[in-house]
Amino acid sequence: MIPIVSIVGMSNSGKTTLVEKLVAELTRRGFRVATIKHNRHGFEIDHEGKDSWRHKQAGAVATVLASPGRIALIEDAAKDYDLIEIRDLYIRNVDIILAEGYKKNPHPKIEVFRAELMRERLCGPGENLIALAGDRPVSSEALWFDWNDAAGLSDLIVERFLSKKG
Incomplete structure:
Protein backbone atom coordinates (compact mmCIF):
# COMPACT_ATOMS: atom_id res chain seq x y z
CA MET A 1 0.00 0.00 0.00
CA ILE A 2 1.40 3.39 -0.98
CA PRO A 3 1.69 5.67 2.08
CA ILE A 4 0.09 9.12 1.99
CA VAL A 5 1.32 12.20 3.88
CA SER A 6 -0.66 15.45 3.68
CA ILE A 7 0.95 18.88 3.76
CA VAL A 8 -1.64 21.21 5.30
CA GLY A 9 -1.80 24.87 6.27
CA MET A 10 -3.60 28.13 5.71
CA SER A 11 -3.76 29.68 2.25
CA ASN A 12 -0.42 31.27 1.29
CA SER A 13 1.38 29.59 4.18
CA GLY A 14 3.95 27.93 1.93
CA LYS A 15 2.44 24.48 1.36
CA THR A 16 3.30 24.32 -2.34
CA THR A 17 6.87 25.47 -1.71
CA LEU A 18 7.32 22.80 0.96
CA VAL A 19 5.83 20.10 -1.29
CA GLU A 20 8.28 21.13 -4.05
CA LYS A 21 11.23 20.89 -1.65
CA LEU A 22 10.12 17.51 -0.29
CA VAL A 23 9.54 16.07 -3.77
CA ALA A 24 13.00 17.25 -4.87
CA GLU A 25 14.72 15.84 -1.76
CA LEU A 26 12.90 12.49 -1.77
CA THR A 27 13.49 12.12 -5.51
CA ARG A 28 17.17 12.92 -5.02
CA ARG A 29 17.26 10.04 -2.53
CA GLY A 30 15.87 7.66 -5.16
CA PHE A 31 12.21 7.54 -4.17
CA ARG A 32 9.37 7.84 -6.68
CA VAL A 33 6.93 10.49 -5.46
CA ALA A 34 3.38 11.28 -6.58
CA THR A 35 1.52 14.40 -5.52
CA ILE A 36 -2.17 15.17 -5.17
CA LYS A 37 -3.36 18.77 -4.94
CA HIS A 38 -6.83 19.39 -3.55
CA ASN A 39 -8.72 22.27 -5.14
CA ARG A 40 -12.11 22.87 -3.55
CA HIS A 41 -13.04 25.48 -6.16
CA ALA A 58 -19.19 16.15 -27.58
CA GLY A 59 -20.03 14.11 -24.48
CA ALA A 60 -17.03 11.95 -23.61
CA VAL A 61 -17.00 11.31 -19.85
CA ALA A 62 -13.26 10.66 -19.97
CA THR A 63 -10.51 11.75 -22.32
CA VAL A 64 -6.94 10.50 -22.21
CA LEU A 65 -4.09 12.49 -23.69
CA ALA A 66 -1.13 10.24 -24.44
CA ASP A 80 -15.03 14.76 -4.35
CA TYR A 81 -12.87 11.64 -4.10
CA ASP A 82 -10.89 11.03 -0.93
CA LEU A 83 -7.17 10.29 -0.97
CA ILE A 84 -7.59 6.51 -0.69
CA GLU A 85 -9.94 6.45 -3.68
CA ILE A 86 -7.59 8.61 -5.76
CA ARG A 87 -4.62 6.46 -4.81
CA ASP A 88 -6.40 3.20 -5.52
CA LEU A 89 -7.97 4.35 -8.80
CA TYR A 90 -5.15 6.33 -10.38
CA ILE A 91 -1.72 6.06 -8.75
CA ARG A 92 0.77 3.23 -9.05
CA ASN A 93 4.51 2.64 -9.37
CA VAL A 94 5.43 5.20 -6.70
CA ASP A 95 6.84 4.89 -3.19
CA ILE A 96 4.88 7.69 -1.51
CA ILE A 97 2.14 10.24 -2.15
CA LEU A 98 2.42 13.79 -0.84
CA ALA A 99 -0.98 15.46 -0.77
CA GLU A 100 -1.32 19.23 -0.62
CA GLY A 101 -4.41 20.15 1.33
CA TYR A 102 -6.91 17.55 2.55
CA LYS A 103 -6.63 18.90 6.08
CA LYS A 104 -9.70 16.94 7.23
CA ASN A 105 -8.37 13.56 6.09
CA PRO A 106 -7.16 10.93 8.60
CA HIS A 107 -3.68 10.49 7.07
CA PRO A 108 -0.45 11.67 8.68
CA LYS A 109 0.02 15.42 8.30
CA ILE A 110 2.80 17.98 8.24
CA GLU A 111 1.37 21.41 9.04
CA VAL A 112 2.99 24.51 7.58
CA PHE A 113 2.69 27.22 10.22
CA ARG A 114 3.60 30.87 9.65
CA ALA A 115 3.25 32.90 12.82
CA GLU A 116 2.44 36.09 10.90
CA LEU A 117 -0.56 34.47 9.19
CA MET A 118 -1.97 32.31 11.94
CA ARG A 119 -2.80 32.71 15.57
CA GLU A 120 -3.46 29.04 16.12
CA ARG A 121 -2.67 25.81 14.37
CA LEU A 122 -5.06 23.96 12.09
CA CYS A 123 -4.34 20.51 13.52
CA GLY A 124 -5.25 19.74 17.07
CA PRO A 125 -4.59 16.69 19.22
CA GLY A 126 -5.67 13.43 17.63
CA GLU A 127 -5.49 14.73 14.05
CA ASN A 128 -2.46 12.61 13.10
CA LEU A 129 -0.03 15.55 13.05
CA ILE A 130 3.51 14.20 12.70
CA ALA A 131 5.38 17.50 12.30
CA LEU A 132 5.12 21.26 12.14
CA ALA A 133 7.17 23.18 9.58
CA GLY A 134 7.38 26.89 10.14
CA ASP A 135 9.21 30.15 10.42
CA ARG A 136 9.65 29.86 14.19
CA PRO A 137 9.25 27.10 16.77
CA VAL A 138 5.89 26.67 18.46
CA SER A 139 5.06 24.42 21.37
CA SER A 140 3.46 21.25 20.17
CA GLU A 141 3.23 17.53 20.74
CA ALA A 142 4.56 17.17 17.18
CA LEU A 143 8.13 17.58 16.00
CA TRP A 144 9.05 21.06 14.76
CA PHE A 145 11.19 21.76 11.66
CA ASP A 146 12.26 24.98 10.02
CA TRP A 147 10.27 25.14 6.79
CA ASN A 148 13.51 25.23 4.79
CA ASP A 149 14.69 21.94 6.32
CA ALA A 150 13.53 19.62 3.54
CA ALA A 151 16.34 17.19 4.42
CA GLY A 152 15.19 16.88 8.05
CA LEU A 153 11.53 16.48 7.09
CA SER A 154 12.52 13.93 4.45
CA ASP A 155 14.49 12.01 7.08
CA LEU A 156 11.29 11.84 9.15
CA ILE A 157 9.21 10.71 6.15
CA VAL A 158 11.75 8.04 5.21
CA GLU A 159 11.99 6.79 8.79
CA ARG A 160 8.21 6.68 9.31
CA PHE A 161 6.97 5.56 5.89
CA LEU A 162 9.76 4.45 3.57
CA SER A 163 12.42 2.73 5.69
CA LYS A 164 11.52 -0.70 4.28
CA LYS A 165 11.90 0.64 0.73
CA GLY A 166 15.10 2.70 1.04
Missing part, protein backbone atom coordinates in the same frame (compact mmCIF):
# COMPACT_ATOMS: atom_id res chain seq x y z
CA GLY A 42 -12.74 23.21 -9.19
CA PHE A 43 -10.29 23.60 -12.04
CA GLU A 44 -9.92 23.32 -15.80
CA ILE A 45 -6.81 22.01 -17.53
CA ASP A 46 -8.32 21.52 -20.95
CA HIS A 47 -8.40 24.42 -23.41
CA GLU A 48 -11.25 25.52 -25.62
CA GLY A 49 -10.77 24.50 -29.23
CA LYS A 50 -8.21 21.75 -28.53
CA ASP A 51 -9.10 18.24 -29.71
CA SER A 52 -9.43 16.87 -26.18
CA TRP A 53 -11.73 19.76 -25.25
CA ARG A 54 -13.84 19.00 -28.33
CA HIS A 55 -14.09 15.35 -27.29
CA LYS A 56 -15.39 16.39 -23.85
CA GLN A 57 -17.80 18.91 -25.36
CA SER A 67 2.34 10.94 -25.76
CA PRO A 68 5.59 8.94 -25.69
CA GLY A 69 6.60 10.31 -22.28
CA ARG A 70 3.42 11.47 -20.59
CA ILE A 71 -0.22 10.58 -20.07
CA ALA A 72 -3.11 12.59 -18.65
CA LEU A 73 -6.70 11.69 -17.88
CA ILE A 74 -9.51 14.21 -17.85
CA GLU A 75 -12.55 12.57 -16.30
CA ASP A 76 -15.85 13.79 -14.95
CA ALA A 77 -16.01 13.11 -11.21
CA ALA A 78 -19.31 12.19 -9.59
CA LYS A 79 -18.03 13.33 -6.20
Whole structure:
Protein backbone atom coordinates (compact mmCIF):
# COMPACT_ATOMS: atom_id res chain seq x y z
CA MET A 1 0.00 0.00 0.00
CA ILE A 2 1.40 3.39 -0.98
CA PRO A 3 1.69 5.67 2.08
CA ILE A 4 0.09 9.12 1.99
CA VAL A 5 1.32 12.20 3.88
CA SER A 6 -0.66 15.45 3.68
CA ILE A 7 0.95 18.88 3.76
CA VAL A 8 -1.64 21.21 5.30
CA GLY A 9 -1.80 24.87 6.27
CA MET A 10 -3.60 28.13 5.71
CA SER A 11 -3.76 29.68 2.25
CA ASN A 12 -0.42 31.27 1.29
CA SER A 13 1.38 29.59 4.18
CA GLY A 14 3.95 27.93 1.93
CA LYS A 15 2.44 24.48 1.36
CA THR A 16 3.30 24.32 -2.34
CA THR A 17 6.87 25.47 -1.71
CA LEU A 18 7.32 22.80 0.96
CA VAL A 19 5.83 20.10 -1.29
CA GLU A 20 8.28 21.13 -4.05
CA LYS A 21 11.23 20.89 -1.65
CA LEU A 22 10.12 17.51 -0.29
CA VAL A 23 9.54 16.07 -3.77
CA ALA A 24 13.00 17.25 -4.87
CA GLU A 25 14.72 15.84 -1.76
CA LEU A 26 12.90 12.49 -1.77
CA THR A 27 13.49 12.12 -5.51
CA ARG A 28 17.17 12.92 -5.02
CA ARG A 29 17.26 10.04 -2.53
CA GLY A 30 15.87 7.66 -5.16
CA PHE A 31 12.21 7.54 -4.17
CA ARG A 32 9.37 7.84 -6.68
CA VAL A 33 6.93 10.49 -5.46
CA ALA A 34 3.38 11.28 -6.58
CA THR A 35 1.52 14.40 -5.52
CA ILE A 36 -2.17 15.17 -5.17
CA LYS A 37 -3.36 18.77 -4.94
CA HIS A 38 -6.83 19.39 -3.55
CA ASN A 39 -8.72 22.27 -5.14
CA ARG A 40 -12.11 22.87 -3.55
CA HIS A 41 -13.04 25.48 -6.16
CA GLY A 42 -12.74 23.21 -9.19
CA PHE A 43 -10.29 23.60 -12.04
CA GLU A 44 -9.92 23.32 -15.80
CA ILE A 45 -6.81 22.01 -17.53
CA ASP A 46 -8.32 21.52 -20.95
CA HIS A 47 -8.40 24.42 -23.41
CA GLU A 48 -11.25 25.52 -25.62
CA GLY A 49 -10.77 24.50 -29.23
CA LYS A 50 -8.21 21.75 -28.53
CA ASP A 51 -9.10 18.24 -29.71
CA SER A 52 -9.43 16.87 -26.18
CA TRP A 53 -11.73 19.76 -25.25
CA ARG A 54 -13.84 19.00 -28.33
CA HIS A 55 -14.09 15.35 -27.29
CA LYS A 56 -15.39 16.39 -23.85
CA GLN A 57 -17.80 18.91 -25.36
CA ALA A 58 -19.19 16.15 -27.58
CA GLY A 59 -20.03 14.11 -24.48
CA ALA A 60 -17.03 11.95 -23.61
CA VAL A 61 -17.00 11.31 -19.85
CA ALA A 62 -13.26 10.66 -19.97
CA THR A 63 -10.51 11.75 -22.32
CA VAL A 64 -6.94 10.50 -22.21
CA LEU A 65 -4.09 12.49 -23.69
CA ALA A 66 -1.13 10.24 -24.44
CA SER A 67 2.34 10.94 -25.76
CA PRO A 68 5.59 8.94 -25.69
CA GLY A 69 6.60 10.31 -22.28
CA ARG A 70 3.42 11.47 -20.59
CA ILE A 71 -0.22 10.58 -20.07
CA ALA A 72 -3.11 12.59 -18.65
CA LEU A 73 -6.70 11.69 -17.88
CA ILE A 74 -9.51 14.21 -17.85
CA GLU A 75 -12.55 12.57 -16.30
CA ASP A 76 -15.85 13.79 -14.95
CA ALA A 77 -16.01 13.11 -11.21
CA ALA A 78 -19.31 12.19 -9.59
CA LYS A 79 -18.03 13.33 -6.20
CA ASP A 80 -15.03 14.76 -4.35
CA TYR A 81 -12.87 11.64 -4.10
CA ASP A 82 -10.89 11.03 -0.93
CA LEU A 83 -7.17 10.29 -0.97
CA ILE A 84 -7.59 6.51 -0.69
CA GLU A 85 -9.94 6.45 -3.68
CA ILE A 86 -7.59 8.61 -5.76
CA ARG A 87 -4.62 6.46 -4.81
CA ASP A 88 -6.40 3.20 -5.52
CA LEU A 89 -7.97 4.35 -8.80
CA TYR A 90 -5.15 6.33 -10.38
CA ILE A 91 -1.72 6.06 -8.75
CA ARG A 92 0.77 3.23 -9.05
CA ASN A 93 4.51 2.64 -9.37
CA VAL A 94 5.43 5.20 -6.70
CA ASP A 95 6.84 4.89 -3.19
CA ILE A 96 4.88 7.69 -1.51
CA ILE A 97 2.14 10.24 -2.15
CA LEU A 98 2.42 13.79 -0.84
CA ALA A 99 -0.98 15.46 -0.77
CA GLU A 100 -1.32 19.23 -0.62
CA GLY A 101 -4.41 20.15 1.33
CA TYR A 102 -6.91 17.55 2.55
CA LYS A 103 -6.63 18.90 6.08
CA LYS A 104 -9.70 16.94 7.23
CA ASN A 105 -8.37 13.56 6.09
CA PRO A 106 -7.16 10.93 8.60
CA HIS A 107 -3.68 10.49 7.07
CA PRO A 108 -0.45 11.67 8.68
CA LYS A 109 0.02 15.42 8.30
CA ILE A 110 2.80 17.98 8.24
CA GLU A 111 1.37 21.41 9.04
CA VAL A 112 2.99 24.51 7.58
CA PHE A 113 2.69 27.22 10.22
CA ARG A 114 3.60 30.87 9.65
CA ALA A 115 3.25 32.90 12.82
CA GLU A 116 2.44 36.09 10.90
CA LEU A 117 -0.56 34.47 9.19
CA MET A 118 -1.97 32.31 11.94
CA ARG A 119 -2.80 32.71 15.57
CA GLU A 120 -3.46 29.04 16.12
CA ARG A 121 -2.67 25.81 14.37
CA LEU A 122 -5.06 23.96 12.09
CA CYS A 123 -4.34 20.51 13.52
CA GLY A 124 -5.25 19.74 17.07
CA PRO A 125 -4.59 16.69 19.22
CA GLY A 126 -5.67 13.43 17.63
CA GLU A 127 -5.49 14.73 14.05
CA ASN A 128 -2.46 12.61 13.10
CA LEU A 129 -0.03 15.55 13.05
CA ILE A 130 3.51 14.20 12.70
CA ALA A 131 5.38 17.50 12.30
CA LEU A 132 5.12 21.26 12.14
CA ALA A 133 7.17 23.18 9.58
CA GLY A 134 7.38 26.89 10.14
CA ASP A 135 9.21 30.15 10.42
CA ARG A 136 9.65 29.86 14.19
CA PRO A 137 9.25 27.10 16.77
CA VAL A 138 5.89 26.67 18.46
CA SER A 139 5.06 24.42 21.37
CA SER A 140 3.46 21.25 20.17
CA GLU A 141 3.23 17.53 20.74
CA ALA A 142 4.56 17.17 17.18
CA LEU A 143 8.13 17.58 16.00
CA TRP A 144 9.05 21.06 14.76
CA PHE A 145 11.19 21.76 11.66
CA ASP A 146 12.26 24.98 10.02
CA TRP A 147 10.27 25.14 6.79
CA ASN A 148 13.51 25.23 4.79
CA ASP A 149 14.69 21.94 6.32
CA ALA A 150 13.53 19.62 3.54
CA ALA A 151 16.34 17.19 4.42
CA GLY A 152 15.19 16.88 8.05
CA LEU A 153 11.53 16.48 7.09
CA SER A 154 12.52 13.93 4.45
CA ASP A 155 14.49 12.01 7.08
CA LEU A 156 11.29 11.84 9.15
CA ILE A 157 9.21 10.71 6.15
CA VAL A 158 11.75 8.04 5.21
CA GLU A 159 11.99 6.79 8.79
CA ARG A 160 8.21 6.68 9.31
CA PHE A 161 6.97 5.56 5.89
CA LEU A 162 9.76 4.45 3.57
CA SER A 163 12.42 2.73 5.69
CA LYS A 164 11.52 -0.70 4.28
CA LYS A 165 11.90 0.64 0.73
CA GLY A 166 15.10 2.70 1.04
